[in-house]
Every structure is written in structure tokens, then in C-alpha cells.
Amino acid sequence: MNATTPQESAQITDAKKRYSAGVLKYKQMGYWMPDYQPKDTDTICLFRITPQDGVDPEEAAAAVAGESSTATWTVVWTDRLTACDSYRAKAYRVEPVPGTPGQYFAWVAYDLILFEEGSIANMTASLIGNVFSFKPLKAARLEDMRIPVAYIKTFKGPPTGLVVERERLEKYGRPLLGATTKPKLGLSGRNYGRVIYEGLKGGLDFMKDDENINSQPFMHWRDRFLYVMDGVNKASAATGEVKGSYLNITGATMEDMYERAEFAKELGSIVVMVDLVIGWTAIQSMANWCRKNDMLMHMHRAGHGTYTRQKNHGVSFRVIAKWLRLAGCDHLHTGTAVGKLEGDPLTVQGYYNVCRDSYTKQDLPRGLFFDMDWADTKKVMPVASGGIHAGQMHQLLDLFGDDVILQFGGGTIGHPQGIQAGAVANRVALEAMVKARNEGKDIKVEGPEILKTAAKQCGPLKAALDTWGDISFNYASTDTSDYAVTPNAA
């Protein structure tokens, strides 16, 4: 053990010493290189680390680099059979997190050779593998990453992308509208299809299965698909619009999911849905299937809150969104900022940018630490869903713009005059707000007045505003950007 030698903080360059049997500090092994200039083809990760008491932050950063690439706990001579310098990840910068004692931002660079082409599973097995259980760290969080063009181009990305989705739907220049069928559990196929028909005929573009609707005793998946597609097609004929309902094909096995997807296709559905919990490999397989079958793929981020919500440990959702855009989904739940679920508005806008940008610019208040060129990867349509209602239309349009699906589940189905009236209220509120914005009105300020005026000619909107006008969910967010006094975090 060399822990007390004078060299302990520096990389050992003498090969004989470096590879003699025993235990070295990660810094000594070459995982800390403060002079390293990342290459354009490197993947760069920004970790937030909380070292155990007494562990030097640079050594902790080097340990992260080591444990997420080539290192093991002791020196191995077999390193010398390889070009090990290029396989080692390099921690090259460490800074205290502003205002958060004990936590540090650590920048780590990874050579292009380290990750298999087009495999999120392989990349994540390194980046969030062993390292997140590593004892010298109390906690670690992958805050953001810069994925290089060279690696991005090995992924096919979204099966459809938001531009082509709009062309297939023939719907432009406004957010799309959706609703999740409620109650989540217990409806028979026949009762379920009723909700679909009413919502779509009333004016929504999409209806949606909930994340935990698969094939339970109260409703077999085939029953659901058959009744839902009858509702979808009836509504399409009643309105002259293309309509869809996200059929959740999540199942126990890939074989189950393929079977459900094929049935959805046979019935003429334009969209299928999976839950994030199916895993990266299954996601990429289903994206391939969707690409082959002209199908939109809706992604519900079920489960993400277990690792994205706490600031000190896990993976930021902006990173998950980057991975999902590469793995390939067309819709992604990205938060509402104003609804019932976690989300600081700026942080949430950062997720939206990751889904829709051609080139993501560094934007510290929004939690985006890196410039990143998406190299023409198709764009993901973000979905705002959870505890939002027509009375917030001006805020939602102002925060998220046109390329978003606004989902009003309770806000449609819970309308006092019925589901169709709920849908009408949302559609009228949306169209009135888009029109007013385009006319140059400051919707952030004039929004409530614009809604009130629109409601004069629309009873259902008036009833919606009377019911929910003042409802909001004002709790402090647990995940906000700690950018305030961060020096230039390139």
C-alpha cells in the first residue's frame, strides 16, 4: 500500500512502479488529469459527488472516472497488454457545488472506443454501473453529459420524430391535446372505449392508456384495443381529423410486447406506448419495430422519480431524456412545471430543450452544462401531463411553445358537463390562446382575460374555469439547478 508516499497525489508515470502489484490511489493510476483537453469525439459527463468524510475531492473524482471505465481495486499487470491510456476515463476538473458544502461537480471524459455503437445499455452499464455503489462516495449523481456527434450518429433516434408526426396527423402550429383515461384501473374494455370516443370527438387529438394499464383481470389487452380503436375511428369520422390513442403494449416479455404491437397495427392504430420500466434494450427494440411499421412510440417515464428526483444521488432527468432521444421514442413525458408532479419551471424547460433542440446550448439556469450538437437526430415531442387544466393554458403555452402535447386527464374527464364538454373547454382555450399569442398579445399577462373572453362564447370553458380556475400545486421543487454562482461551467 502506497498511501503515505509523497507521490500519492500525482500520476505515476514510471511504468514499472505504476504496474507493480498492490493498491494505488486512483489519481496515481492516471484517472485524474487536470491538464486534459477533451477531444471532440469524447463523451463528457458531469457528476455531482459527495465524497465520504476525509476523502479528497480530486481523488473521489478520479475514483469515479476509474470505476466507470477500466479500474478495479488493485493494480493488474494485464493492463500492460492493452492501450490502457485510452481506455481510462479522465477526471479533469473538480469544483465545489455552490452553496452546498460537501458536494462537488466533477467532469470526466470518455474515449469514443469505450461504448458500443448504438447501445444505450452498454453506455449506461459503464456510466451508471458500479460507480454508483462505490463506498468512498456517500452519493453520486449524473447531472448532465455531452454526447459527441461521432457517437450520436450511431443511434437511429426517434422512429418518427415530431416533424413527421405532425405531417401524419395534419396538425400544425399549436400544441396537441391529450388526456389519460381515468380511472386508471377497473374499467371494462367497453366502458374504457366510451371515454376514448367522448374525449376525441370532443376535440382532443389523443387519448392515452395509463402506465399501469397492461392486461389485468378487469380488462384483457385485446378487449381494450378493440374497443379503443372503435372509439378512435368513430371520433375520426365525426370530426374529420386524424385521432389516436396510445395503446400501452408494455408486457412481461418482448414476445408479449411484439404480439400486442402487431395487434395494434392490425386495428389501424397510429401509436403504441411503452413504459420506461421496460428497460433500455426493450426500448430500442420497440423503436426498431415502430420504425418498421410507421408507428408513433409514446414513452411514459414510469419509475424515473426513483432516481431523478433527489439532487445528491441518481441521474438527472435531462440525461435520461438525452438517452431516450437516442434510444428512440416519439413522445416523452417531461413534466408540466405548473401541475401536480415535481418540476421547477426552468429545470423542466431544460428537459424540453433536450427533446427538441437541433443544437443544445449551455444554459446553466436550465441545468444544461454543455453545448451539444444533435447532428440532425429527429426531435421528440415532449408531453406535459399531470394535474393541469384549461385555466393554465397561457402559462403552458408560454413555458413550452407549440411543440408539446398537453394532457388534461382529470381536466377533461372530470368536467362537470361531461367528457366531450371537457375536451371542448381545453381545445377552445388552446386555440384562443394560440390565436392571441400570434396576434401579438402578451399571454403571460393577458392570459386570464383571454380565457374569460373565450369563455363568453363557450359554456364548457366557462364551467371549467369556474371549477378549476384557481387550482395550483405550489410546493418547493426538490430538483433545481444549483447554477447561481457557478463559475463558467464549460
Add this chain to the structure above:
Amino acid sequence: MMTNPTGRLTQGQFSFLPDLSDAEITAQIAYGLAKGYAWSVEYTDDPHPRNSYWEMYGMPMFDLRDAAGVLAELNDCRKAFPGHYIRLMAFDSTRGVESVAMSFIVNRPAKEPGFGLVRQEIDGRRMRYTVHSYATDQPEGERY
């Protein structure tokens, strides 16, 4: 008569609102021009939801940057096809978009009979669906 809450075809950005006046249409055109879009006037008597290709009333007006000029084109089209559906479409040529950015209906036939749903029962409980426009039972030009 269509039975959805508006009683009419609901394609486009503003079908749930009262018909836009010429002044309101001009404001939307000006918004699109400020964004750099090119406007186009299209008409049809076949408004099937999957009929992407309405007839072009001339080419997209790439070089016309004046909202009043676009409105004049629309009014010419209205004169020529008073009983057709007419829509204004804005094209965005930005790399990564290169598609339609806005689309809304600005003229409708007096009566909108809408669509029927044809169900073809096939094996098991499966169904093939066809959305059928009542109007297209008549030849082109004699539908509304």
C-alpha cells in the same frame, strides 16, 4: 351535419373558434411572415382526414412578404371556389423543420355533411375501418 360539438370539420388551428375575420386572418399571416414562413392557399372538396394534398391555388408565395398581398390571393381563391374548403398553410424551410408550420381553414361549404364510418367485420372480433366522405360520392366539382 356533423355531430361533433362544433358541427363542422375541425381540422386546422382555429376550427373551434368563431370564423376569423379578414383582419384576424391578416394578423395570423403577419405572424407567419415575421417568422419567415411562406404562405400558400389550398382548396379541396375532399376533406378526408388523410387527404394531405389539397389543390394548390398557385405555388407557395415564397417572395410575397406583405400580409395584404397574401389575403388578396386568398380572396381570389374564395371567388373562384366559394363552396370549397380553403386553408392557409405556412411553410418553414428551416433545417430540421422543413415542413408546414401553420394551417387553418378560412372558407367552408355551406353544408358540411362529414363522414361515415364503414366497418368491415373480419376474423375474430377484429374490424377494418374506413372513414368515408359523403361528399366524395359525387364527382369532383359537384360535391358541395
